[in-house]
Amino acid sequence: MSFFQNTLILKRIAIFISIVIVSMILWNTYSFFKLFKSDEKSKMEIYAQAIEEVSKNSGGELNIETLVFEKIKNIPLILTDENGSILDYQNLDSIKALDTKYLERQLKTMKEQNEPIEIVFLGNQKQYVYYRNSDLLGKLTYYPLALILILTLFLAVIYMMFTSNKVAEQNKLWTGMAKETAHQIGTPLSSLLGWIAILKTENISDKYVGEIENDVHRLNTIANRFSKIGSLPELKKKNAVSLTKKAYDYLQSRSSKQIQFSFSSSEETLNAQLNEELFGWVIENLIKNAIDAMQGKGSVSIHIESDAKRIKILVSDTGKGIPKSQFKQIFKPGFTTKKRGWGLGLSLSKRIIEDYHKGKIFVKKSEIGKGTSFQILLDKAV
Structure with missing residues (x-):
């Protein structure tokens, strides 16, 4: 099997293995993403239920809400009334949250990412908990893109490696053939020069001898050209x-x-x-x-x-x-x-x-x- 066939097979194997590995990682990442997202939704539902239960017990304390909040401190959320007015927010930048436009932008993002969780109070009053993905989940979203970029760079390195090897092999073969051609031409050239010298002593027409000399000189030029291939x-x-x-x-x-x-x-x-x-x-x-x-x-x-x-x-x-x-x-x-x-x-x-x-x-x-x-x-x- 030739060098080029070997490198082609190795290249295909490397690409296939890379695609399999990345596919497995992407699938696992997608599974983790879904799991984390479901977990965060469950936490928000528990948070909403805690608020609802406490509100039903007028003399109760907010100890349950506080305990639940401690478990969801990494998930940004906004609490609104039935009309969409912001009542409260958690886990957002406290300084930026002083700006109402910032809160409105965050609310818009939350509406785009997740369905709100409804809280029903006594008297059929309603409030809504909006939330967005945590920073950890957000980073996980971009992980597959980073992985694809790494794969692309990896395949590019493999491609350049095999290409450079192929070019080097071609150049080596090309140079070897050129120098061998120059060497092979050199042997009959020496003989032809001797025969030209003999022809000159045999009273052959100078016109014919001159043409032969021109062609021999031409062959010598060709040999010199080939001998220069591969060297500067x-x-x-x-x-x-x-x-x-x-x-x-x-x-x-x-x-x-x-x-x-x-x-x-x-x-x-x-x-x-x-x-x-x-x-x-x-x-x-x-x-x-x-x-x-x-x-x-x-x-x-x-x-x-x-x-x-x-x-x-x-x-x-x-x-x-x-x-x-x-x-x-x-x-x-x-x-x-x-x-x-x-x-x-x-x-x-x-x-x-x-x-x-x-x-x-x-x-x-x-x-x-x-x-x-x-x-x-x-x-x-x-």
């Missing part, structure tokens, strides 16, 4: 215009005549901190994608301009276009719309521009059936 490349102050034009010229000379190329720049020199080989790789990837999108027929254009701080490189084509929903997805490893392809070109380009060169690369605009424009933003070199 060296950046130097370079002319972004000339480097872009170099990659552009190489692909133009090797592309179909049915594709029209155009290159323009507002200035001849626009310097940025660049790694020549990796930056050229990005430009080539964008041009190759443009050619694939046009299926070998159309036009590719590159325009370079700048503002006070940044260099802007726009690569446009007249291909099939990209749906807006895929503008960000196309930069993810493995995503491709081609029948043949690994979906690494744009992902690698994004990593080179944003991670290594601290720039930006994104889809500037795209229309289905009309074409796509990618833009690269780089900071100018001082």
Whole structure:
């Protein structure tokens, strides 16, 4: 079983266990809440009965009421007459209670939370006991919300942990493959250089030998590019215009005549901190994608301009276009719309521009059936 399958199973188990635990705690909390609420209601009923019994015995003392009150001192209550006028209150802030508006607000809250308890005196006179949840019960009400927040944070930590492990594993695999590719290319390259030297002594046309040398040099560039993946490349102050034009010229000379190329720049020199080989790789990837999108027929254009701080490189084509929903997805490893392809070109380009060169690369605009424009933003070199 692969690492990714293991982490996926562990993630699902952790999430399932977390949901079960939180569900049990929420159920118990709800049960406690109902129990406490019922208990407080029972206390209020006893309190009302005590007042009613004492009132029926005109010569009686309020010892019973006092004793009952001692048991409910944590439950705020208000006593009103039949007309709703406040007669008495208990367990409220004594200073704030001097303000009648405060008492009215408390009474309104009590009416919303619980049904009043009716007290009937001799002569059918009535009074009502209103009460609200105690502070303890109020805190218990918010406990499930706090628990859900804790669960959310817990799941977020689990997600980030597994995601970081997955990314680290992908980066390790990617780096290993890149360096192994560079190593494998290096062996035949050395042999080819020897064969070129022999060809030069055999009176072979310089034109043919020169083309072979160019392709060998190209293979050496590719090997160097792969060898730099996974390590921090060296950046130097370079002319972004000339480097872009170099990659552009190489692909133009090797592309179909049915594709029209155009290159323009507002200035001849626009310097940025660049790694020549990796930056050229990005430009080539964008041009190759443009050619694939046009299926070998159309036009590719590159325009370079700048503002006070940044260099802007726009690569446009007249291909099939990209749906807006895929503008960000196309930069993810493995995503491709081609029948043949690994979906690494744009992902690698994004990593080179944003991670290594601290720039930006994104889809500037795209229309289905009309074409796509990618833009690269780089900071100018001082």
